[in-house]
Amino acid sequence: MGFLPKGIYPAMLTPLTKDQDINETALKQLTNHLIDANVHGLFALGTNGEFHLFNKEDKLKVAEIIIQETAGRVPVMVGSGGNSTEEVIELSKEMERLGADALSIITPFFIPPTQEEAAAHYKTIAASVSLPVLLYHIPSKTGFHLEAETVAELAKVDNIVGIKDSSGKFENIQQYIEHTKNEDFAVLAGTDSLILKTLQAGGTGAVAATxxxxxxxxxxxxxxxxxxxxxxxxxxxxxxxxxRDTFGLATIPAALKKAVELYRVPVGPPKAPAGELMGDALREVEKMVAYYQSK
Known part of the structure; x- marks a missing residue:
């Protein structure tokens, strides 16, 4: 597989209107703002893109807007993960049809599978599409840890091209790099404080919410x-x-959405049940944004 994700892929927010509809204008604005900053690709419908709160129709709409607006300027990777293998295959095929360049597929969540079940899940999905597949590991949210040995096994699959590790543990990233060093396989930091350390250890880049x-x-x-x-x-x-220090002030991605809104792009509120920032948390974010504006 020729595609290997390298460099910086923003973990894109999904702009919404006050009525919780997808804000197409702001989504196009965000897409262009990121491409103008020379990012190496776009990553849509991840955790900060609130993928777990959107129905299939909304996910396809978000992907289609970004893909059309990008018009081939950079690769677009979209999240098509879910709990059932069948559901993931269905969405992945739709994303391929829309023109996505690659798929990001989160590990199953809620009921953690065994390592063997997770490996079978990924192999079945990868075989059902011709797109490159990025594994997405975020154990704090999924309750499931993808072992380095399992990743090494999956790295041998032709169109499984890398992993995004959002565990926050550098030793995980190191293990993934170590176990896949003989494959054409990308290891990306999914924790923004570990971007440089990941690159220095042999990783290829980051999917970064910041x-x-x-x-x-x-x-x-x-x-x-x-x-x-x-x-x-x-x-x-x-x-x-x-x-990054403000991320924990509210339900993900409420603090980041407010920060981006105040700083540059009107991305609107988070999707319910997450609520808008208020009170002390809002003041903290305003202070942080003012700090960057002053620089």
Whole structure:
């Protein structure tokens, strides 16, 4: 498989109107804003894209808007994961038909499968589409840990091209890199504080939520690393921390949506049941946004 995800893929937010409908205008604006910042690809319908709250019709609408607006300028990777193998195959085929460049498929959640079941799930899905597939590992949200040995087995599948690790544990990333080093396989940081460490360890890039607001800074981490400017890369990595510190103030992605809204793109509220930021949390985010605006 020729496609190997490299560089910075923003974990795109899904803009909504006050009435909770998909905001097509803001979604196009966000797409162009990110591409203009020289990101290497787009990643839609992940955790920060609130994939778990949208029905199939909405997911296809979001993907179609992004794919059409991008018009081939960068690769578009879309989340088509779910709990049942059948459901994932159905959505994946639809995404392929819409023109997605790659699929991100989260591990099953709610009832954690065995390692063998997870491997069979991924192999069956990969065989049903011709698109490249990225494994998506976020154990804090799924209750399931994909073992490095399982990833090594899946890395041998022709169109399973990489993994996004959002465990927050660097040793996981290291293990995935170590176990797949003989394959053409990408290991991407899904935790924005680990972008530089992942690159230094042999990873290929990151799927970064902070890039919704600060794409230029996130892209610069990768660029400085490529150019061998380690100190500058470290400084750029540190520069993301004030934004990251606000993520825990509310239900994901309420704080990030408010930050992006105040800073640049009117992405609107999170999808219910998550509510808009208020009170002290809102003041914290406003203060953080003012910090970046002053720089």
């Amino acid at each position: 890039a919704n607001m600060l794409p230029e800074i996130v892209v610069s981490i990768y660029q400085y690393w490529l150019d061998g400017e380690t100190e500058k890369a470290k400084a750029a990595q540190r520069e993301l921390q004030p934004l």
